Amino acid sequence: MDYLRWYRKVMNVDVRNEHHVRHVHLHPDNYLELTLQAPEGEKVVAARRLILATGRDGLGGPGYPAFADKVPAHLRAHSSDYFDYNTLAGKRVGVIGAGASAMDSAATALEAGAHSVDMIIRRNEIPRINKGKGSGSPGLVHGYAGLSDDWKWRIRHYINVQQVPPPKGSTLRVAAHHNARFNVGCPVLDIDVRDDVIYLTTPKGTFVLDFLIFATGFNIDWHLRPEYAELAPLVRTWGQRYHPQPGQEDAELAACPDLGPGFEFQPRAGVDAPVLAHIHCFSYPAVASHGTVSGDIPAISDGASAIARSIAGSLYQEDVADYYAQLEAYAEPELDGDEWTPAGPPLPVEAQ
Template sequence: MHADSLAALAAAIARDLDILGLPPRHWPAEVRAPDGAAALDVLVVGAGMCGIAAAAALMLKGVRNIAVLDAAAPGREGPWMTTARMATLRSPKHLPGIALGIPSLTFRAWFTARAGAAAWEALYKIGNADWQDYLSWLQHVLALPVRHGVTVQAVVPAGTLFQVATGEGVLHARHVVLATGREGAGGRLVPDLVDPALWPDRAAHAGEAIDFARLAGRRVAVLGANAAAFDNAAVALEAGAAAVDMYCRRAVLPQVNKSRGATNPGYFEGWSALPPAERWKLLVWLHDERSPPPHESVHRVLKHPGFRLHFSSAIAAARPSGGGVALDLPGGPARADFLIVATGFEVDLGRRPELAALVPHAALWRDAHPAPAGLERAELGRYPFLGPGFELTEKQPGACPALARVHVFNHAAHASMGPIASDIPGVSAAAGLLSTAIVRALFLADRDALQARLEAFAEPELESTPFFAPQVLPGRG
């Protein structure tokens, strides 16, 4: 029954696209790579949520000579089946997903086809595995050109192209979209106060693989009180940890997720239109407000008597001691057997080896628009300063014009473009902005070839009429 209804949904998608006349025929000019092969118009690095959205939006605009590469195996892209340890997505189920304005592409359409309308009504929030299955299904149903198990190792400008080194050899592309996720924007953030000597036996970052079975009967400390901190604490307790002590700098948890209040088309499409000084002010305000953990994650840990949350308890140092971890706290020393560092990810493109040839030339916010007094935030100053198509901009004009063809389509785009290339609510809007920008850039670059093609265009409109004059048609004069 599921196979039948999913086949019916695939047919509905084909019909919707047909009615809309999508996708248009491929139209950009052909550009040859040094080896004589056709260069890709766009290489999308990453086949997670944002990579799929980018590729789909480009195909629907007739940019069909593209490739999508992901280092992960099929079904293992992004965090959903690995380090996302919440019971369900944090987002509400009604979000359309990667619909790009087409109802049959929504999560709801897919879920209903697979599980039925009653299951959709009964669904509270989207399960991680369902979300991953939906993303994988999109790759198939839209026939996106995804190759798995291929890591992009270096993106190097080469004239009007990029030479891209991958685990499977070199390829050439005109534009590169970096849909590389939270880690691709920099990496896991581990504060200096945590001694690296704790790895791997006595500490892990919440974004790493963790063998929770090993924590049964042990005392676990958690640094931080964000969503991931609660989710990791919950999994440790469910795996039988004897105690989980969570250490939080603040005296109370943040109460309101302000970003959720900004999920409307105004913020999605308007953020980048704000003058830089206003964008910075808004970014700093949202950053300082912080987000609370979802209430579901809090209830999940509260089921366990071994859970304790320590407010106003900034850890000053965490280091190996005996067989465990010694913690310096405002109230005195404490001990644990294992430490989970739940301090999120940092944006720092300089940490990405694949971008080494580009990043030295790229303007960051701190270069392009140094923060006014009182609004300095070092961690935000490292975000790249992007143009309106998510493209990198130059620190020194003329030093690396190729940056205009590198589109940062991950969390690092937040400061410049708003929270759209990182979280589920804005992903379709982001893909729309990105694909429009790439279409415009390709059109400008190809205008001579397109003009020649237009001049050769010879569809005889009047052939069936008495006024047909073939001698004036292009190529027949």
């Protein structure tokens, strides 16, 4: 936070805290109107361009398996929730998942005094190799967007299927506790709740728990983002345009918006909404179209540069008449006219 405050000061960035976007309106005159809830009340601002830099759940929210509905809200949490882990002291806690957030949630519960933590892991083994890290290169950063659809899908689907392992330090943080248990090969078969006790059935037996944490990632789900209700039905997704080979189906990739070269939304077939191109998706769902340049630390600066160039270029094209007038009016001299002395007439031919 100290760094961000320093950056804000040095770059003179206009940051408006405690401002919530309640609605994005696509104005017929080809600009955007944002309804904001601010400390001083509701207000509407106009924008020529809008960048959605809203993180991992930028076009949705926390993802839950279907069986989560069987657990009352006061007995469960998602790993992304604001949550006081001290309330888990003395409780039997279950964590669904084995990724980075699962390990952090489990470790935090243990350090807060949980009686025990059972990690419920569907896979027979926790992933060990970060395929995403193995794919990283300048070529991928700068060349992914230009790949064919088949190659884009093949790369991202493979990484999705392999999954990313949790960090070693986070895993050791959990393993350091004697009351932590890594239960692999444990898909959830059923859940029953009686008298605020959770009975979670798996192929390896039934776990008796007082609280359940879902470290189950995020879903692209426009319904969870009411502020985008006006544009959601208009945006084209990968699933509407691209059909993978049998066995390569991927619900996450299919839900990703099919973005243009400047991360801009594109309309579905039959939709006339040119203003969509003024909204740029710089959150995780850009991954299908542009790779991991809108969230992962190693390449996010490259992604930011690409989107900035695109917006600067498109604004110039829109305002080319104004820029041409500026060109005509430009009158700052490079020379004052006294830097040289004009030569006289040339000498007669016979004297040269």
